[in-house]
Amino acid sequence: MILETADQLEARLMEIGAERYHNNHPFHHLMRDGALDKGQIQAWALNRYYYQSRIPIKDAALMSRMVDPELRRAWSQRVVDHDGTREGPGEGRGGIEKWLHLCERLGLERTYVVSEEGVLPATKFAVDAYVHFVRERPLIEAIASSLTELFAPKIIGERASAMLARYDFVDEDTLSYFSARLTQAPRDADFALDYVKAHAETPTARDAVCRALIFKTDLLWAQLDALHFAYVEPRLAPPGAFVPVDQ
Amino acid sequence: MILETADQLEARLMEIGAERYHNNHPFHHLMRDGALDKGQIQAWALNRYYYQSRIPIKDAALMSRMVDPELRRAWSQRVVDHDGTREGPGEGRGGIEKWLHLCERLGLERTYVVSEEGVLPATKFAVDAYVHFVRERPLIEAIASSLTELFAPKIIGERASAMLARYDFVDEDTLSYFSARLTQAPRDADFALDYVKAHAETPTARDAVCRALIFKTDLLWAQLDALHFAYVEPRLAPPGAFVPVDQ
Numbered sequence: 001m002i003l004e005t006a007d008q009l010e011a012r013l014m015e016i017g018a019e020r021y022h023n024n025h026p027f028h029h030l031m032r033d034g035a036l037d038k039g040q041i042q043a044w045a046l047n048r049y050y051y052q053s054r055i056p057i058k059d060a061a062l063m064s065r066m067v068d069p070e071l072r073r074a075w076s077q078r079v080v081d082h083d084g085t086r087e088g089p090g091e092g093r094g095g096i097e098k099w100l101h102l103c104e105r106l107g108l109e110r111t112y113v114v115s116e117e118g119v120l121p122a123t124k125f126a127v128d129a130y131v132h133f134v135r136e137r138p139l140i141e142a143i144a145s146s147l148t149e150l151f152a153p154k155i156i157g158e159r160a161s162a163m164l165a166r167y168d169f170v171d172e173d174t175l176s177y178f179s180a181r182l183t184q185a186p187r188d189a190d191f192a193l194d195y196v197k198a199h200a201e202t203p204t205a206r207d208a209v210c211r212a213l214i215f216k217t218d219l220l221w222a223q224l225d226a227l228h229f230a231y232v233e234p235r236l237a238p239p240g241a242f243v244p245v246d247q
Numbered sequence: 248m249i250l251e252t253a254d255q256l257e258a259r260l261m262e263i264g265a266e267r268y269h270n271n272h273p274f275h276h277l278m279r280d281g282a283l284d285k286g287q288i289q290a291w292a293l294n295r296y297y298y299q300s301r302i303p304i305k306d307a308a309l310m311s312r313m314v315d316p317e318l319r320r321a322w323s324q325r326v327v328d329h330d331g332t333r334e335g336p337g338e339g340r341g342g343i344e345k346w347l348h349l350c351e352r353l354g355l356e357r358t359y360v361v362s363e364e365g366v367l368p369a370t371k372f373a374v375d376a377y378v379h380f381v382r383e384r385p386l387i388e389a390i391a392s393s394l395t396e397l398f399a400p401k402i403i404g405e406r407a408s409a410m411l412a413r414y415d416f417v418d419e420d421t422l423s424y425f426s427a428r429l430t431q432a433p434r435d436a437d438f439a440l441d442y443v444k445a446h447a448e449t450p451t452a453r454d455a456v457c458r459a460l461i462f463k464t465d466l467l468w469a470q471l472d473a474l475h476f477a478y479v480e481p482r483l484a485p486p487g488a489f490v491p492v493d494q
Contacts, residue, residue, distance in 0.1 A: 020486045121465035122472060125372040132379055214487075218368035221485050225369060226469075228483070229476040236475070238468050239267045240461075 003206035006197035012210055013147060013193070020217035021148060023155040027224040027232065032158045034166030036232075038106070039244025041167070043231045045103045046242050047123040047223065049113050052099045054127050056082040061135045062142050074191060081184050098177035105174040107245060118242030122226035126219040133215060140205065144196050144212035148220060149189035156181055250453035253444035259457055260440070264398040267464035270405065274471040274479065279405045281413030283479075285353070286491025288414065290478045292350045293489050294370040294470065296360050299346045301374050303329040308382045309389050321438060328431050345424035352421040354492065365489030369473035373466040380462060387452065391443050391459035395467060396436035403428055 003009045022028055030036050031044070056079045063079075066072045084094025089101065103113045112118065134142040160178045163170040172179075200206045230237040237243070250256045269275055277283050278291070303326045310326075313319045331341025336348065350360045359365065381389040407425045410417040419426075447453045477484040484490070 026483060120469075122369055122373070122469045125376040125466065125469060126369070128376055128379065129372040132375065218485065218487075219372065222367075222369045222372060222473075225476055225483070225485060226472065228481075229472055234475075234480045236273060236472070238465065238472060240465075 002203045003210070004203060006200070006206075009197060009200060009206040009209060010193065012206075013150070013213055016210060016213050016217065017148070017151040020214060020221065021151040021155070022217070022220040022224050023151065023158065025221055025224040025228075027228040028155065028158070030232065032162045034162055037244075038167070038169060040227075040231045041163075042103075042106050042108055042244050043242055044227055045099075045106050046108060046113055047119055047227060049099055049103060050116060050119045050123050051127050051223065052082065052096055053116075054131055056096075058131050058134050061131060062139075065135075065139055065142065078184075078188060081180070095177055095180065098180065102174055102177055105171075106169065118240070120226045120230055120241050121238060123223050126222045126226075130216070130219055133212075137212065138208070140196060140199050141208055141212040143192050144209040145216040146192045147189060147196070147213050148216050149185040150193065152185040152189070153182055156185070249450045250457070251450060253447070253453075256444060256447060256453040256456060257440065259453075260394060260397070260460055263457060263460050263464065264395070267461060267468065268395060268398040268402070269464070269467040269471050270398065270402040272468055272471040272475075274475045275402065275405075277479065279409045281409055284491075285414070285416060287474075287478050288410075289350075289353050289355055289491050290489055291474055292346075292353050293355060293360055294366055294474060296346055296350060297363060297366045297370050298374050298470065299329065299343050300363075301378055303343075305378050305381050308378060309386075312382075312386050312389065325431075325435060328427070342424055342427065345427065349421055349424055352418075353416065365487070367473045367477055367488050368485060370470055373469045373473075377463070377466055380459075384459065385455070387443060387446050388455055388459040390439050391456040392463040393439045394436060394443070394460050395463050396432040397440065399432040399436070400429055403432070 001012065003012055027044075031041070036044070059075060059078045059082075063072045063075050066075065080094070082095040084097055085092035089097060100110055100113060104110055116124075130145065133145060137145075156178045160175050163175065164172070196209045200209045230241055231244070248259065250259055274283075274291075278288070283291070306322060306325045306329075310319045310322050313322065327341070329342040331344055332339035336344060347357055347360060351357055363371075377392065380392055384392075403425045407422050410422065411419070443456045447456045477488055478491070
């Protein structure tokens with residue numbers, strides 16, 4: 001498909017999301033339907049911590065490649081959102097701290113989560129691929145790889161309402177990470193979408209933007225594949241991986 | 248465990264191999280036992296091609312970090328083994344060409360294999376993690392990550408004899424890649440083992456060597472996890488992945 005205009009690019013990006021975003025993954029369906037046990041949700045939160053922890057590293061790498069101060073200023077809000085403005089819980093806490101709070105409420109030891117021991121190697125390979133992609137690919141592709149945030153509000157809403165409704169170990173406070181993301185993700189996604197629409201000026205450049213989004217959907221999908229394989233079916237966790245507690 | 252001597256290091260490396268090398272993976276057991284169908288072996292060969300194709304890239308990256316010409320000369324044989332001394336089949340063909348020959352004998356189109364379309368994203372993330380590791384980590388860890396070749400002859404022998412005995416679409420010529428590796432791998436492994444034994448001079452350095460080998464066993468294991476998940480159980484191949492033919 002030859003993408004002649006910015007609007008055709010936007011339409012194609014939406015199609016990619018509809019087809020490939022990880023809200024279509026069986027593991028997400030199990031979570032949405034309340035069919036995961038506590039140990040499986042622990043495994044998800046533990047592995048997802050690794051992803052969360054690398055997002056500001058990814059964004060800093062991206063900023064290091066931006067020559068325009070205005071662009072860096074706009075992008076730097078993402079790092080602040082994840083790292084917060086001060087250490088620990090309370091006012092100014094960032095997304096990583098909120099995620100650690102979620103992990104603790106799920107019964108995981110904070111020091112264990114932060115140690116990154118027990119994280120599935122496949123999670124690390126997929127997440128690290130994201131950091132390397134952003135370091136190595138042309139800037140417009142690096143920015144385009146963030147466009148999965150266009151599709152985030154739907155999956156966040158499904159996760160949060162299912163977890164509140166079906167798991168008695170989850171409450172609104174546990175899910176504070178998600179409530180913040182519901183406003184942050186659309187703001188970030190709109191910025192990145194406007195950028196790629198304005199800067200991808202040829203069909204070839206628009207195709208590269210689409211491929212960057214596919215790369216990103218692949219790495220989110222691969223993370224759920226690895227969780228599903230290790231903790232749902234056939235439950236073959238690799239050597240050294242987290243073993244659920246408090247089942 | 249504190250590794251006080253080079254011999255203790257060697258013993259620990261052997262333990263890691265015994266515990267974590269992918270000859271222990273259920274997917275390998277299915278292959279060894281002749282329980283995989285042709286489509287599953289096609290998926291394995293297609294994905295493994297991506298690994299093969301990146302090995303000389305990994306070795307070139309490693310050589311680019313070696314200051315000692317003697318070390319580069321010794322290591323360069325690995326690149327020759329994979330790339331060959333001339334294009335195409337026949338005298339001087341390298342390991343990649345032999346692997347493509349295997350893929351063709353399994354009924355895969357050469358152009359499709361080389362296109363890398365259909366390769367599982369998880370395969371790419373794991374293999375690319377190897378290339379990045381070798382580029383970024385200290386030289387001794389980069390060398391240590393090649394030490395899985397210590398354990399290669401056993402798995403090669405099991406694969407080759409099972410494939411010859413149980414699959415009528417496989418013959419000796421199909422498996423020429425493996426026969427060459429049976430002499431190349433021990434030569435390379437002995438060189439790397441001597442290097443890390445001589446150059447890891449503290450318990451901390453020996454521990455780093457062990458962690459590099461664990462990293463490598465993890466990425467081999469993750470490749471079989473992904474194949475098993477997509478093509479054996481629960482057979483949930485991700486969007487865009489290879490669909491077996493000629494079942």
